Amino acid sequence: MKKSKILIFGGGGFIGRNLAGTLADRGDLVYSFDKAIPEKRDRRIEYIAGDFFDDDHLDDALEGKDAVIHAVSTVNPGNSNKRYMQGYGRDFVQSVKLCEKVLCNRQRMLFLSSGGTVYGNQEAQPITEECFPLPINHYGNVKLCIENVIRTFNTQLHTKMRIARISNPYGPGQDYTKGVGFVDAALKRAMEGEPIEIWGDGENIRDYVYIEDVCAMLVSLLEYKGDEEVFNISSGEGMSQKMVLEAIRELGLTTEIRYLDKRSVDLPRTVLDNRKIRGIYDGRIRSFKEGLEEYYRYLQKGI
Ligand SMILES: NC(=O)c1ccc[n+]([C@@H]2O[C@H](COP(=O)([O-])OP(=O)(O)OC[C@H]3O[C@@H](n4cnc5c(N)ncnc54)[C@H](O)[C@@H]3O)[C@@H](O)[C@H]2O)c1
Incomplete structure (x- = not known):
């Protein structure tokens, strides 16, 4: 069978790097495009250094590829209300x-x-793909604007571009200091004996999903041939920050917490309904406890 040539824009990032590994494991020919070639490389992957904002770099990288993953964002939920332009x-x-x-x-x-x-803030939980989106910040709205462009193109042309609405991934390769990743921050800081900062009362609920499961679901979506455009990628399991801390303590670690003022950008509850992706993905999705233990073992080897 002919191998697929898959290009990942943002291939050096947290999700991109993990996905590149998953695709290479399957035998795909993977091209990882990022600002620089990483020092630590995987021999199975071809690295391309380029600027996503340079049209010629895009054209060169796209040539001859079968599929493309768009995993670049220069703003995040924490900074987008300042950097919206x-x-x-x-x-x-x-x-x-x-x-x-x-x-x-x-x-x-x-x-x-x-x-x-x-x-954004939805009454009905878990949130299905049919909910009317109410972006809570410019980061979410930029995503929604891009989604709408994709939907509009899809009405006119040959193929379906797919949209993966990912919940809160965590696991190897994450770096909370970039501004996203409570599980990563809490676990690493507990391992280092540092205090963990929480904005608000620790009752905010998120749908944390292990990065390997995210990548496996994304691969199924890449192969999907049906008419649906938007898929939630999530565990479907709601965990408050306090529950995450309890799970970290169950690993035998101590946690020192510093509560800070609540931020307007943080939602009280976000759990994504994953029935749609489960309809095309028949693999397992780890429970939070399993994923956390796996990530802890991984970090123990490296720290
Ligand atoms: N991590 C999360 O919690 C999460 C959740 C939902 C969706 N997403 C989305 O998934 C995508 C990937 O997220 P991530 O966590 O891996 O982000 P990341 O910041 O770790 O990775 C993004 C990568 O894009 C690269 N990049 C930025 N500007 C570039 C440029 N001009 N040219 C080439 N490369 C450039 C960066 O160097 C980085 O390696 C993003 O679009 C993000 O919005 C992330």
Whole structure:
């Protein structure tokens, strides 16, 4: 069988790097595009150094590829209300250009959108893909704008570009100091004997999902041939920050907590309904406890 050539924009990031490994494990030919070639490389992966915002770099990288993963974002939920013009002026515009190129080349594409920030504050939980999105910040709205461009292109042209609304991934390769990742922050800080900061009362509920499970679900979505466009990628399990801390203590670690003022960008509850992706993904999704233990064992080897 012919191997697929899959290009990942943002291949050096947390999700991109893990996904590159999962695709390489399957025997796909993986091309990881990022700002620089990493020092630690996987021999099975071809690395491309380039600028996502340079059209010529995009064209060169896209040439001859069967499928594309769009995993670049230069804003995050914490900074997007300050840097919103960067989100709209750069991330959004360049994503539109990427869609156009992908469609001209008749390639498949998977766009990594966000669950919680796109849906915003929803009464009905777990949140299904049919909910009316109410983005809580500009990061979520930039994602939604890109999603809408994808949907609009999909009404006119040959192929379906897919949208993955990912909940809260955690696991190897995450770096909470970039501004996202409570589980990563709490576990690493507990291991280092450092205090853990929580904005609010620790009762905010999130749908944490282990990165390996995220990648396995994304691979099923990449292979999916049906008409659906948007899929939640989640565990479907709601955990408050206090529950996460309790699970960390069950690993035998002590946790020192510092409660800070609540932030307006944080939602009280986000749990994503994953029945739709489960309809095309028949693998297992780890429980939070299992994923945390696995990540802890991984960090113990490296720290
Ligand atoms: N991590 C999460 O919690 C999460 C949740 C939902 C959705 N997402 C989305 O998934 C995608 C990947 O997330 P992540 O956590 O891996 O992010 P990340 O920041 O770890 O990775 C993004 C990568 O994009 C690269 N990049 C940025 N600007 C670039 C440029 N001009 N040219 C080339 N490469 C560039 C960065 O160097 C980085 O390696 C993002 O779009 C993010 O919004 C992430």
